[in-house]
Amino acid sequence: MAYQASDYPPFAVTVDLVVLTVRDDALQALVVRRGSAPFEGRWALPGGFVQVEEDVAAAAERELAEETGLQLTDVHLEQLATYGDPRRDPRMRVVSVAHLALAADLPTPVAGSDAADARWRPVDALLGGSRRLAFDHDRILRDGVERARAKLEYTPLAASFCGEPFTVGELRRVYEVVWGQPIDPRNFHRKVTGAPGFLVETGETTTRQGGRPAQLYRVGDATLLVPPLLRG
Amino acid sequence: MAYQASDYPPFAVTVDLVVLTVRDDALQALVVRRGSAPFEGRWALPGGFVQVEEDVAAAAERELAEETGLQLTDVHLEQLATYGDPRRDPRMRVVSVAHLALAADLPTPVAGSDAADARWRPVDALLGGSRRLAFDHDRILRDGVERARAKLEYTPLAASFCGEPFTVGELRRVYEVVWGQPIDPRNFHRKVTGAPGFLVETGETTTRQGGRPAQLYRVGDATLLVPPLLRG
DNA sequence: CCAAAAGTGTTCTTACTACACCCATGG
DNA sequence: CCATGGGTGTAGTAAGAACACTTTTGG
Known part of the structure; x- marks a missing residue:
């Protein structure tokens, strides 16, 4: 019509x-x-x-x-x-x-x-x-x-839940909470820092999570995560 | 408001x-x-x-x-x-x-x-x-x-473009046309028949595409493709 | 020193790619 | 017999999972 x-x-x-x-x-x-x-x-x-x-x-x-x-x-x-x-x-x-x-x-x-x-x-x-x-x-x-x-899974949107700058651990906690399942910190670190354009180092570090000082990051300009982070 | x-x-x-x-x-x-x-x-x-x-x-x-x-x-x-x-x-x-x-x-x-x-x-x-x-x-x-x-990539939706029942080759042509790139017929066959719940054999065969007779399939009840079919 | 979180290396397994090869039909 | 598409096997490679291990802080 x-x-x-x-x-x-x-x-x-x-x-x-x-x-x-x-x-x-x-x-x-x-x-x-x-x-x-x-x-x-x-x-x-x-x-x-x-x-x-x-x-x-x-x-x-x-x-x-x-x-x-x-x-x-x-x-x-x-x-x-x-x-x-x-x-x-x-x-x-x-x-x-x-x-x-x-x-x-x-x-x-x-x-x-x-x-x-x-x-x-x-x-x-x-x-x-x-x-x-x-x-x-x-x-x-x-x-x-x-x-x-x-x-x-396939976008850098998790960073929207973090105040910038953020640590890899803080980012991981977002995934764990949203997906409701634990994630291996070691493998997560590698995947997320390896995804081109996802994270940009600020050069700063923080100890606000306790333990060894962690790199602080901002979101990069990537719009798609390759390879995607998958839920178990 | x-x-x-x-x-x-x-x-x-x-x-x-x-x-x-x-x-x-x-x-x-x-x-x-x-x-x-x-x-x-x-x-x-x-x-x-x-x-x-x-x-x-x-x-x-x-x-x-x-x-x-x-x-x-x-x-x-x-x-x-x-x-x-x-x-x-x-x-x-x-x-x-x-x-x-x-x-x-x-x-x-x-x-x-x-x-x-x-x-x-x-x-x-x-x-x-x-x-x-x-x-x-x-x-x-x-x-x-x-x-x-x-x-x-991640749903069995391609079958909506095929009249049922269809062959694996017909299904592959849909992917090739929609994505605009050639797909290896052998690997495609394995992936698509291996994805649980995607295809259901009818038991019938056809030679309408020429060559060796091909199995005819209908869509199964899967709603998500695991693992997904990826574009190169 | 110890606990806690960050980060790296290594192994095992799985999935994908590329391609050789065989199968079953029509002409 | 040969062209055509259907279908299987297999080797090499890339990616993911599991986990041992080192690093650097605070208490």
Whole structure:
């Protein structure tokens, strides 16, 4: 069917955000408590309406800044998927473009949020417990976590969870937490330092993890990891 | 920002389809000629409006059936990405949820289409030529092709391009065409028959490719290829 | 000195590549 | 008999897993 300029059905379009971080050795997501019906008092993913003259990507960026105070330079932000079930919002027809954001653990807890109550919660608790998120946000969160897990394998995205500069050990802990399994430190070190363009030495070292001083690194310009890091 | 039931900006929501097939040893996409402004006379991806009470996925399925006559049992259909630039349609604010469909070469050329002119065109010609598709459909097509290429590596999706049952040689030709590079037939045979759950023998054979009779296969129930087939 | 984390070397095993070779059909 | 594609065997090589071992700090 061809586009027709007149008489099209009206939709509301929103963005929802799956904001992930690694905190206290757990993968955590940002959730906000809803202050009004429907799902009043329940936890939900942060999000909001796309403005009339606003790009969808820009809306995601704006909402992220509003909820976390984070700029695009500090986080990785990408489109996740779009959720368009007619009954996903009981009030009206809403199509939501979900986005995935990966951030380093924030020194300050969720600054600049305009939601009454916003906090980090471990994804295992959010997805495993009996308490469900509002709307179809369980499904969106699940999809976001799955995407993040998959992308660690073949992209340098894990570094988005680390504050720069970081050590190889800190980076390894990110993989272990996100994948939920231990990784051999020796082999990990070799693979990750050997992947061209992944890590750039700063020349500095640190002993903040204890033990022998570790090299500090920043992320390189590689966009794809070759060979990929594989989950056992 | 929390959802508010009143005073939300109105959008039109459409689905656009990147329908791919392998035909005449080339990766081809389905395009329709636009009969009205804007972009009148230009080629575009098939698509149309999502109806008020219709799921976005159902809309994609419906449009696919309208344009090609194909049912969901015959093709692979998945959401690709959403395109939401405020200026992507000069008439109004349209957010489009693009979908990717992979189909076997059709015996009949595009049956049941309600577009005046619909046809298969090699993606190389569509993306390489100076003639651009309508709207942002060049970008959408490019994203769809890239997704398809990537997914062949680690999913059994290549079989969606083959009519069942198929031979290993036919399957290999799909990979060669989509990736644009020759593959060693011997090693390919071993890898693909060795991947658990990918191929199921029918017990039948055929000589339709000439030479020694080849086993005929159907797709198995594997959803992930281990180990993945890699592009050189 | 000891614990802890960083980093290197080595061995074993597995997977991929390249290519020799045989098989079963049609013409 | 020969051309054509189907299918198997095998040797060489690259990559990953497991783990012994050395290094450098803090306490």
